[in-house]
Amino acid sequence: MKALLGSLKETRSKDKAALYLLYRAVDELGFEKIARASTSKEAWDILAKVYKGADKVKQVRLQTLRGELESMKMNQSEWVSDYITRVQTMVNQLNQNRETLTVVRVVEKILRSLTDSFENVVCAI
Structure with a gap:
């Protein structure tokens, strides 16, 4: 006892x-x-x-940021440097939420979403 x-x-x-x-x-x-x-x-x-x-809120936030990044496109009147800054801002937000993107993926995203006037440059790259 x-x-x-x-x-x-x-x-x-x-x-x-x-x-x-x-x-x-x-x-x-x-x-x-x-x-x-x-x-x-x-x-x-x-x-x-x-x-x-x-955690659920964070997952929703990540899904929203991913969707915004994928839907981003360069505007016709936008400078390339401004567009790259916009994309990098979105990538930074994803990084702050512990979503790591490789540099290759970011560059591919930028090249895919440039305006048609950059088609020759994209093909050359």
């Missing part, structure tokens, strides 16, 4: 330590969400639900 009580106390102590570490690891908003949790498991489950939604 003593061994069982000792084990229970040790488990509770470890749980309180884990809960304390979770409190310390989150920002103020995260803390407000888990402040009433009585166990580390309860706090962890709350955080998992909160950040699962953030």
Whole structure:
């Protein structure tokens, strides 16, 4: 019986330590969400639900950015340097969301979407 009580106390102590570490690891908003949790498991489950939604939002954001990049085309009145800057801005936004694009893919995108007046240049490249 003593061994069982000792084990229970040790488990509770470890749980309180884990809960304390979770409190310390989150920002103020995260803390407000888990402040009433009585166990580390309860706090962890709350955080998992909160950040699962953030992952879905991030996935939607990435899909939107990918779609915008693929649909980009150079305007007839636009300078090539301005168009490349627009594409690079979009690529940077994707990179900030942890979507890495190779330089080859970016160059291919630019060459595919230049205006018809650059067709000879694209073919030569």
